[in-house]
Amino acid sequence: MSSLLQVEDLKVHFPAGRNKDGSPRVVHAVDGISFELEQGKTFGIVGESGSGKSTAALGIMRLAPITSGKVSLGRDVISELEGEKLRQTRMRFQMVFQDPFSSLNPRKRAGDAIREPLDLMSYIDPRLRHEVVEESLVAVGLHPSAARLFPHQFSGGQRQRLCIARALATQPELLVCDEPVSALDVAIQAQVINLLLRLQDEKKLSYVFISHDLAVVQHLCTDVGVMYLGQFAEKGSARQIFSNPRHPYTWSLMAAALKPDASQRGRERTALIKGEPPSPINPPKGCRFAARCPFAQERCRQEAPALREVESGHSVACHFAESLEAPLPELRAA
Amino acid sequence: MSTAPLLEVTDLVVEVDNGKRILPVLDGVTFSVDAGRTLGLVGESGCGKSMTALAIMGLLPQGFRVKSGDIKLDGKSLLSMGPDALRKLRGSVMSMVFQEPMTSLNPVFTVGDQIGEALRLHEHLNAADARTRAIEMLRAVQIPAPEERVDNYPHQLSGGMRQRVMIAMALACRPRLLICDEPTTALDVTVQAQIFSLLETLQKEMGTSIILITHDLGAVAEMADDVAVLYAGKRAEAGPVATILDNPSHPYTRGLMSCTPRLRLGSAALTPGHTLAEVRGMVPPLGQFEAGCRFSPRCPMADAHCHAAPPPDVHLGASQTVLCWKVTQEQAA
Numbered sequence: 040m041s042s043l044l045q046v047e048d049l050k051v052h053f054p055a056g057r058n059k060d061g062s063p064r065v066v067h068a069v070d071g072i073s074f075e076l077e078q079g080k081t082f083g084i085v086g087e088s089g090s091g092k093s094t095a096a097l098g099i100m101r102l103a104p105i106t107s108g109k110v111s112l113g114r115d116v117i118s119e120l121e122g123e124k125l126r127q128t129r130m131r132f133q134m135v136f137q138d139p140f141s142s143l144n145p146r147k148r149a150g151d152a153i154r155e156p157l158d159l160m161s162y163i164d165p166r167l168r169h170e171v172v173e174e175s176l177v178a179v180g181l182h183p184s185a186a187r188l189f190p191h192q193f194s195g196g197q198r199q200r201l202c203i204a205r206a207l208a209t210q211p212e213l214l215v216c217d218e219p220v221s222a223l224d225v226a227i228q229a230q231v232i233n234l235l236l237r238l239q240d241e242k243k244l245s246y247v248f249i250s251h252d253l254a255v256v257q258h259l260c261t262d263v264g265v266m267y268l269g270q271f272a273e274k275g276s277a278r279q280i281f282s283n284p285r286h287p288y289t290w291s292l293m294a295a296a297l298k299p300d301a302s303q304r305g306r307e308r309t310a311l312i313k314g315e316p317p318s319p320i321n322p323p324k325g326c327r328f329a330a331r332c333p334f335a336q337e338r339c340r341q342e343a344p345a346l347r348e349v350e351s352g353h354s355v356a357c358h359f360a361e362s363l364e365a366p367l368p369e370l371r372a373a
Numbered sequence: 374m375s376t377a378p379l380l381e382v383t384d385l386v387v388e389v390d391n392g393k394r395i396l397p398v399l400d401g402v403t404f405s406v407d408a409g410r411t412l413g414l415v416g417e418s419g420c421g422k423s424m425t426a427l428a429i430m431g432l433l434p435q436g437f438r439v440k441s442g443d444i445k446l447d448g449k450s451l452l453s454m455g456p457d458a459l460r461k462l463r464g465s466v467m468s469m470v471f472q473e474p475m476t477s478l479n480p481v482f483t484v485g486d487q488i489g490e491a492l493r494l495h496e497h498l499n500a501a502d503a504r505t506r507a508i509e510m511l512r513a514v515q516i517p518a519p520e521e522r523v524d525n526y527p528h529q530l531s532g533g534m535r536q537r538v539m540i541a542m543a544l545a546c547r548p549r550l551l552i553c554d555e556p557t558t559a560l561d562v563t564v565q566a567q568i569f570s571l572l573e574t575l576q577k578e579m580g581t582s583i584i585l586i587t588h589d590l591g592a593v594a595e596m597a598d599d600v601a602v603l604y605a606g607k608r609a610e611a612g613p614v615a616t617i618l619d620n621p622s623h624p625y626t627r628g629l630m631s632c633t634p635r636l637r638l639g640s641a642a643l644t645p646g647h648t649l650a651e652v653r654g655m656v657p658p659l660g661q662f663e664a665g666c667r668f669s670p671r672c673p674m675a676d677a678h679c680h681a682a683p684p685p686d687v688h689l690g691a692s693q694t695v696l697c698w699k700v701t702q703e704q705a706a
Binding site for chain 2: 371
């Protein structure tokens, strides 16, 4: 089966002034990521803040300038489209942002916000557009009469539904969701997760889903890329990543996310990593994770590991992916 | 433990006057925290968690007031104290870590100044001693190179470091009660884990009691000794953490637990996950609470009785309290 979305060696770099010696400083926000996504599936990108997840989403969406690499949606190479052609193609890939409070115009009625992309794409008869607006509202579980209300009249969860309705209005094939449930309370988060799953099922939607929450990613995603300092540390199917994680960074994320039961309290907490990621301005020359990795050896600091396949469909960027044993029993292969 | 609790909140009623009407915010909230223990205060936004914290600290916003009930710290009622007496307690005997490390630090003062402020005020330290103590506190919260960081401004620190600075500020005078309002919500999982271990370590060293306000039951399982679940200004359920998490009796507690996705690792990751349960609807806005049980519009078990009359508190076993008609009926049967 051919894939719907293909991302090949995507790089998004930003200038950040100059060093003291006059050489340009560059933020390597996204530094060469590749993945494919089949129709109806979800590719999850996880990582800490600053790992480049959101910039990767913006790059795919053409909302941040792509430094190099190729992004294709079906037959269209969206990384090469410009101007009106790009605008018209946008109806096929839409985005849902993290903060439902700042991603809706407070002075626009909900219906007008959902209608705006339709007006911009101009492919639907203007007289029929209000019907699409109503359909989108109903699809996300809101009443059609909500179209007349302003964003402040909705709760956070309802606003996120509005943002999803707006993204769905142009009947896209791909939704790029950047932390769409992170700002929501657990109960509302579950509602939006279930909504995304139902819409995917009904409309054969494909998602790129960005999150720092491993449990949510496992729940929603068929494939997962674990991102660290602009690159994938590990990539594979969700089954492979969660049943047999191989990269020490993936281990540390999982160990941090493992919430012990009340019965296990008091046991020594296994904090695998300390500190925070180094700056993406001058990424280290060896393995980017070496400075925080409890298993790092001299080779790791000298030579950057390639992302290589350790089993079919499962790639790991670690020199010692085969020989290292996960430090927690929960993290070892079944 | 047989000693008297450090903090006792009894039948606390808080209301807000919005200019048109007087609306109930908290309605009969009761709980206590023993010395050196951690209480998890759980619920969705709008359930009154933060208002409970602010009422304890004497920091309720304008228009809000405590109508009845009592808050006792070490046997002394905080509500009968004047503003000066309260100010002497805040930052020394009790202190608070706020949710947003980005907005709750002053951008124009160095972190050293901000940590030292409480020390200069409460312990009358001079600037040099306050600075030395600030450096010690930064070291205690595991900020690397504290001698340099002490002169940093908040914008020079990452989110995780700012939250550590907030904790250092709150703990500078070794308070007996520390209220943490969603201390890790804005932070990465890796940093969350670090902050939790830090709080545990400091609690062991100083014997501080902690109130942890969160909507994350995972965090409660990890940190708390006791739990109180709030819903729409009422205490829905309370008890020791193991009892509540193993045997949640209020439908709201059960709902919160079942709608949290769980990480499945190892062989569990090979089996397909369950559909995530939902608590339908949302917390009603202030002043629109149901006449009967406030949770009844969202409750899968609610019947006519639940909609008609507010439920009583029922005791299950020695320490668990549940506010639910269904539990009452089960007990009667």
